[in-house]
Amino acid sequence: MERVAFLIDATGARVDCLLNPETVQVTRLAGVRRRTSTEGQLTGVGLADDPLVFTGGGRTELVLDLLFDVDFVESQVRPDDVRSLTRPLWMLAENSAVEHGWLRPPLVRLVWGKTWNVPGVIVAVAERFDAFTGTGSPRRSWLRLKLVRVAESADQAQAGFEEELTAAGTPTAAPGGAVVAAGDGAAAPGYSGVRFDLLAHDALGSPLRWRLLAEHNRITDPMSVPAGTALAVPPLTGAPATDPTTRAPAGGTAPDGLR
Structure with a gap:
């Protein structure tokens, strides 16, 4: 990754x-x-x-x-x-x-x-x-x-x-080919470390198409795919441009020092 x-x-x-x-x-x-003058901010009667x-x-x-x-x-x-x-x-x-x-x-x-x-x-x-x-x-x-x-x-x-x-928007793998799931050594316990959104980017040109890649390979849990697994690249015909269900959960609350 x-x-x-x-x-x-x-x-x-x-x-x-x-x-x-x-x-x-x-x-x-x-x-x-805002427009100003030496006397301060300029305003006008009747201006919205x-x-x-x-x-x-x-x-x-x-x-x-x-x-x-x-x-x-x-x-x-x-x-x-x-x-x-x-x-x-x-x-x-x-x-x-x-x-x-x-x-x-x-x-x-x-x-x-x-x-x-x-x-x-x-x-x-x-x-x-x-x-x-x-x-x-x-x-x-x-x-x-x-x-x-x-x-x-x-x-x-x-x-x-x-x-x-x-x-x-440019896939790096051709339809009918394959992409190999690369693991990440920094994976949390119970997680294979494979970024399925990055695989979808390489295979289909957009990380939002991860569900199409998973369904084509009959994968029900993308987070459990072992590193090194070869995944078939589906055709893009009829592929959705966006998927509102792909929002990932946040890892925690960020500090409030930069507002």
């Missing part, structure tokens, strides 16, 4: 997240503000809305909810404190880069699977700890991270969005 990673542009260093996020929230704020100034540009924000747990570490030597895993993400919000003589957070690129590649800076991190040991060391962390996309031209933003949609 491909996990979320942050690539630091200046050095090429990679900061990996332990697990894929449960949720991603994307917000777009247009370049619009305040006069606006269209400044151009805007702001695109991504908020990721991430889970870290020392029990999921794929290593014989596991850390005792989950903060050793999340500290690199905190450092990406520090003013460790210099631009035109001013300190700033480093430029990073959010990379996730085949369809997420977003340049930006991390402007906020909030973390909630639990599963403490007897010595007070937290073993689990719910971390919320906010990334603001760096300035791009409108043409670059549109081209990047079209590339994401193209990648998300």
